[in-house]
Amino acid sequence: MANLKVSQDIDNLLQSTDLAAAQELLGIADNESAITTLNGNNTTAGSVDFKVAAHAGSTSNPHSVTAAQVGAYTESQVNGLLNDKPSSEDYDNIVQLTQAAYNAIGTPASTTLYIIVG
Numbered sequence: 001m002a003n004l005k006v007s008q009d010i011d012n013l014l015q016s017t018d019l020a021a022a023q024e025l026l027g028i029a030d031n032e033s034a035i036t037t038l039n040g041n042n043t044t045a046g047s048v049d050f051k052v053a054a055h056a057g058s059t060s061n062p063h064s065v066t067a068a069q070v071g072a073y074t075e076s077q078v079n080g081l082l083n084d085k086p087s088s089e090d091y092d093n094i095v096q097l098t099q100a101a102y103n104a105i106g107t108p109a110s111t112t113l114y115i116i117v118g
Helices: 002-016 019-026 031-040 047-056 075-082 099-104
Strands: 093-097 112-116
Touching: 099 112
Parallel strands: 093 112
Antiparallel strands: none
């Protein structure tokens, strides 16, 4: 009777694709072992759903997808785009003022970031 209960619990988990609950029930810490154990128990009803949910939830990049394949910038491209942008290290002050007030300054300080408003 206990085996029937465990089998029903596993089938219920597979149907819900609840990886965390399956791992807790089986006492397994990682996704791959949970899938292997469940498959070893000859589960059928939801094993495909469980595998898909576990695979979709993986953040380990199992297909080695690159930034170029999905149209994203690479880290070096992002760094290149940001090289010429101001950073907090470049300025001691940030001042918000109107165009007229900015024009009245004369020579703006090189360590002040002026934000023109209005």
